[in-house]
Amino acid sequence: MFGKSGESSAANPFTHEVITLSKKEQIAFTNWKSSNQKKAILEYLHQQYGNQLITSSNLDRGIDFVKTPSTKGFVIHCTLVKFKPKDLRYFFFYLEERIKSIKYRSYLSDKRVYEKNGKIEMVERHYLKPPIMKDFVAKVDQKFGNITIELVSINSVMTSLKFQATSYNDHLYEEADRFEGLMEVLL
Numbered sequence: 117m118f119g120k121s122g123e124s125s126a127a128n129p130f131t132h133e134v135i136t137l138s139k140k141e142q143i144a145f146t147n148w149k150s151s152n153q154k155k156a157i158l159e160y161l162h163q164q165y166g167n168q169l170i171t172s173s174n175l176d177r178g179i180d181f182v183k184t185p186s187t188k189g190f191v192i193h194c195t196l197v198k199f200k201p202k203d204l205r206y207f208f209f210y211l212e213e214r215i216k217s218i219k220y221r222s223y224l225s226d227k228r229v230y231e232k233n234g235k236i237e238m239v240e241r242h243y244l245k246p247p248i249m250k251d252f253v254a255k256v257d258q259k260f261g262n263i264t265i266e267l268v269s270i271n272s273v274m275t276s277l278k279f280q281a282t283s284y285n286d287h288l289y290e291e292a293d294r295f296e297g298l299m300e301v302l303l
Contacts, residue, residue, distance in 0.1 A: 131229035135240055137209065145206050153203040154210065160197070161190070162303045182280060186261075188295035189280030201274045208267045211279055212242040214302050215263050220244040223262075232270075240267040255290045258283055260298045 137145060148154055160176075167174045168181045175181075178197035182189045194204055216222065224243040229236065246259040261283030268276045279302075283292030 125230055125232075129228040129230040131227070133227050135225045135227050135242075145209055148203070148206040149210065153199070154207070157199055157203060157207050158303055160199075161192075165190070165299055165303070183295075186285055187280050187282045188298075189278065191279075192277040194274040194276055204274060204277050205267060208240065208242075208265060208277055211265050211302065212244065215242075215244050215265075218259075218301055219247045220259070220263060221247065235270050236272075238269045238272075241265065256288055258289045258292050260295065261292045 161179075164176055164179045165181070176197075178193050180191045180193070182191065192204065194201065197204075199207075212222070212225070221244065222242065223245045224241065227238065227240045229238045231237070242263075242265040244263040244265075246257070246261075249257060260281045262281070264278070264280050264282065266276075266278040267274065268278070281292070281295060281298055283289070
């Protein structure tokens, strides 16, 4: 496997597979959803999101918020927060579940492993799209845009959990719903 890693890249990974939870992991995930660990992560995200709405100077160094005209989201820096890797991994699946609860559809859930800068990088990703519209309308309702959730590990150390909503800004689409509404869904 490591012989093939030198020939790999993000576009051409040496491992590319669909993400699934085993039966045992599904049970553990179900139990985790009612745990104090889930509540702690949600409280942390809620507090930091609220802080960044008021001022960017009072943020924990374990999180960054992304706010561009087309992309909104956050990045949790896993090595700088107090949460265990298994809890962050369950949170990765929890975020996907919350987005599906608002009728988003899973377009892709995969894991890619490749070499980058002499290190082995693993990216687990959920890519979700808004519901398909069945009626013809002048403009497409993009809801919050396309949602990407990524869990990145480098040399088997979890480094970041990224959540982002990317919207389209052209005449074919209605204006995207406000990111604050998406955060309410998550929190």
